[in-house]
Amino acid sequence: MLGNFSYHNPTKLYFGENALDFLNEELPKYGKKVQLVYGGGSIKKNGIYDSVVEILKSNGKIIFEDGGVMPNPTADKLREGAKIAKDNDVDLLLAVGGGSCCDYAKAVSVSAYCNDDPWEKYYVRFEEPDCKIIPVGCVLTMAGTGSEMNGGSVITNHEQKLKIGHVFGDNVMPKFSILNPKFTMSLPKRQMTAGIYDIFNHICEQYFSGDDDNTSDYLAEALMKSVVHSSLIAIDNPEDYEARSNIMWTATWALNTLISRGKTTDWMVHMLGQAVGAYTDATHGMTLAAVSLPYYRFILPYGVAKFKRFAQQVWNISAEGKTDEQTALEGLAAMEDWMKRLGLTLKIGELGATEDMLEGIADATLILDGGYKVLSREEVVNILKASL
Ligand code: NZQ
Ligand code: ZN
Numbered sequence: 001m002l003g004n005f006s007y008h009n010p011t012k013l014y015f016g017e018n019a020l021d022f023l024n025e026e027l028p029k030y031g032k033k034v035q036l037v038y039g040g041g042s043i044k045k046n047g048i049y050d051s052v053v054e055i056l057k058s059n060g061k062i063i064f065e066d067g068g069v070m071p072n073p074t075a076d077k078l079r080e081g082a083k084i085a086k087d088n089d090v091d092l093l094l095a096v097g098g099g100s101c102c103d104y105a106k107a108v109s110v111s112a113y114c115n116d117d118p119w120e121k122y123y124v125r126f127e128e129p130d131c132k133i134i135p136v137g138c139v140l141t142m143a144g145t146g147s148e149m150n151g152g153s154v155i156t157n158h159e160q161k162l163k164i165g166h167v168f169g170d171n172v173m174p175k176f177s178i179l180n181p182k183f184t185m186s187l188p189k190r191q192m193t194a195g196i197y198d199i200f201n202h203i204c205e206q207y208f209s210g211d212d213d214n215t216s217d218y219l220a221e222a223l224m225k226s227v228v229h230s231s232l233i234a235i236d237n238p239e240d241y242e243a244r245s246n247i248m249w250t251a252t253w254a255l256n257t258l259i260s261r262g263k264t265t266d267w268m269v270h271m272l273g274q275a276v277g278a279y280t281d282a283t284h285g286m287t288l289a290a291v292s293l294p295y296y297r298f299i300l301p302y303g304v305a306k307f308k309r310f311a312q313q314v315w316n317i318s319a320e321g322k323t324d325e326q327t328a329l330e331g332l333a334a335m336e337d338w339m340k341r342l343g344l345t346l347k348i349g350e351l352g353a354t355e356d357m358l359e360g361i362a363d364a365t366l367i368l369d370g371g372y373k374v375l376s377r378e379e380v381v382n383i384l385k386a387s388l
Contacts, residue, residue, distance in 0.1 A: 001262040002212050009256055011149045012176045015249065019180040020051060026137060026176045027059040031091030035064045035084060035134075037105045039071070039097040043141060046186040052096050052139060064088050066108075069097065072281055073104040075119040075157045078111060085112035085134055095138045095174075098195075099145025099154075099284070102138045106153040106172050109134040123155055123164040129172065138177040143184050143248040144195025144285060146202060146255025148177035156278060162364055163278040165270075179252065181245035185238065192238060193342045194285030196231045196247060200224060201269055201288045202254040208299075208306055209264045209370050216259045221313045223259070226250050228314070228338060235342055266371030269295055272383065275364035282351035289344035290351060294386035296332055298379065303372030304328050348387045358384045 014022040027034075034056055043049040056063055066081050085093065085108055095105035111118035113131040121127050140148045147153075151168035184192070207220040227250050233243035253259070272295060273287035280287070300307050308324045311317040311331025319327040336346075345351060353361065362380045375383070 001215060003262055005261050007257070007261055008170060009149060009173070009258075010170050011174045011256075013149065013179060013252065014176065015179045016245075017180060017182055019178045020055070020139065022176075023052070023055045023137075023139070023178060024059065027056070027061065027092075029175075030135060032060060032062050033064065033088055033090045034061045034092045034094050035066050035081075035088070035090040035108070037066045037069060037081070037093055037095040037097070037101050037108070039067070039069045039101055041067070042186065043096050046141075046183075048096060048139070048141060048183055052094070056094075064090055069101050069104045071098075071100050071283065072154075072156045072163065072277060073100050073107070075123070075155055078104065078107050078118055078155055081108040082111035082114070082118060085109075090134060093134055093136045095136065096141065098140070098142030098191075099147040102136075102140070102145070102147035102174065102177075103153040103155070105136045105138070106147075106151070106168060106174075107155055109136050110168065110172055119155065119157055122153075122166045123157070123162075126166060128169065133171055136172070136174045138174045139183070140177060140179050140248075141183045142187055142191060142195055143181075143244075143251040144198035146199075146251055148174060148179065149252050149256035152255070154274070156281070158281075161278050161360065163274040165274065179248055181241060181248045184244055184248060189235075189238060189343075191283070192234065193231075193344055194283045194289075195251065196227060196234070196285070196342060197289045197339065197344050198285035199247070199251045199254045200227050201285075201292060203227070203259065204292075204296075205267045205269060206260045206263050206265045207310070208296075208303060208372065209266050210262075211305060212262075214262050216261055216263050217309075220259045223250050223254055224314045227254075231338075231342060264370035267368050268371055268375065271366045271368060272380070272387075275361045276348050276351065276353055276384075278364050279357050279361050280348075280352035286345040286351055287348070289339060290346055290348045291383065291387045293332065293336055293339075293346065294383045297329075298383055298386075299371065299373045300328055300332065301325070306372070307331055348384065353384075353388065355388065358388070
C-alpha cells in the first residue's frame with residue numbers, strides 16, 4: 001500500500017430481510033419534517049412506499065412528498081427539490097429508490113440553502129458546499145451504484161447536454177442506508193443486469209490502474225468473482241435470495257471508497273458512459289457495458305500485466321504457452337461472453353446514439369489521467385465509433 005491516505009466511512013448500514021425495522025431506530029435522531037424522495041412509482045406498486053410511510057407516521061413525522069425523481073436526475077428537478085426542502089425547513093431527506101433517488105437526495109441536501117445555482121456551483125465549478133447541509137438517509141431498492149454508502153451524486157443537464165458527477169465528502173454521505181435484498185426483487189431483468197454491470201465496472205475502474213502490489217486489487221478480484229458467480233445464478237433465477245443479497249452487498253463494497261485506497265483509479269468507462277448518457281438518457285449500466293470492450297481492448301497494450309492478471313484471477317484463464325497479451329485478450333473475451341449471457345447492451349447505437357452525435361459526445365467526455373493511458377480526443381472518438 002504505497003502513498004498516504006485516510007479512510008473513514010460514516011454511513012451506517014442495516015442489511016437483510018428485516019432491515020427496514022431499523023428505520024425506527026434512526027428516525028428519532030432527526031426532527032419531525034421528512035422529505036420523502038422517490039422515483040416514478042415502482043415503490044407504490046411493490047408496497048415499499050406504504051411500509052415506509054407507516055413507519056414515518058408511527059414515529060410522528062410530517063411527510064413532504066418529493067416523488068417523480070427520474071432515472072438520471074436532472075438539474076431542473078434538483079432545483080425543485082431544493083425549494084421543497086428550504087420552504088418547509090425539512091430535517092431529513094429520506095430517499096427510497098435506486099441510485100438516482102440517493103444521488104438526488106444528496107444533491108438536494110447541499111442545494112436547499114445554497115446561495116448560488118447548484119448546477120453551476122457543484123457540477124460546473126466543482127466547488128464544495130459552504131452552506132447548511134440537510135442529513136440524508138436511504139432505503140435502497142436497486143443494487144448497482146453504491147450511492148447508498150458514498151458521496152457520489154450524478155446530475156444531468158439536458159440543455160447543456162452534460163451528465164456530471166460530484167463526489168461530496170463525509171458530511172454529505174448518507175447517515176444511514178437500509179439494504180433489504182427483497183426490495184430489489186421487483187426490478188425488471190434489464191435493470192437488474194444494468195446494475196450488475198455497473199457494480200462490475202466500478203471494480204474495474206479502480207482495479208485497472210497502477211502496477212504495485214496492492215491489497216485493494218486482491219479485494220477487487222474477490223468482489224468481481226462474487227458478482228460474476230451470483231449474476232449467473234440471478235439471471236436464471238431472479239428470485240434467488242442468496243444471489244440477490246450477494247449482489248446487493250457487493251454493490252456497496254464496490255464503490256464505498258475501500259478498494260480505491262492506494263490506487264490512482266481509471267474511471268474512463270464512466271466518463272464515456274456518462275457522455276453517452278447525456279445525449280441519450282440511456283440506463284447508466286448499459287452505457288457502461290456498451291463502451292467497455294472497445295475501451296479495454298484499446299488500453300490493454302498499455303497495461304498488459306494487469307489485464308493478464310485479470311484473466312487469470314477473475315476468469316481462470318491459463319497463461320501456459322501463451323504470450324501475456326494473448327492471455328490478457330482471452331480475459332476480455334471471457335468477460336464479453338459473460339456480458340452476453342447477461343444480455344447487456346454492447347452497442348451505443350442500440351441506446352439511441354447516432355454517428356452525428358459522436359463529436360458532441362466526445363466533447364462531453366471528461367478525460368482523466370489515472371488509468372494506463374491518457375486518451376487523446378481522437379482516441380475518444382475512435383472508441384465511440386468502435387462502440388457504435
Ligand atoms: O423510478 P422508479 O419508478 O422507482 O423506477 C426505477 C427506475 O426506472 C426502477 N427501480 C428501482 N428500484 C426498483 C425499480 N423498479 C422496480 N422495482 C424496484 N425495486 O429502476 C429504474 C432505474 O433506477 P435508478 O435509480 O435510475 O437506477 P440506478 O440505481 O442505476 O441509478 C442510476 C443513477 O446513479 C448514477 C447514474 O449516473 C444514474 O444517474 N450513479 C451514481 C453513482 C454514485 N452515487 O456513486 C455512481 C454510478 O456510477 C452512477 O453514475
Ligand atoms: Zn456506475
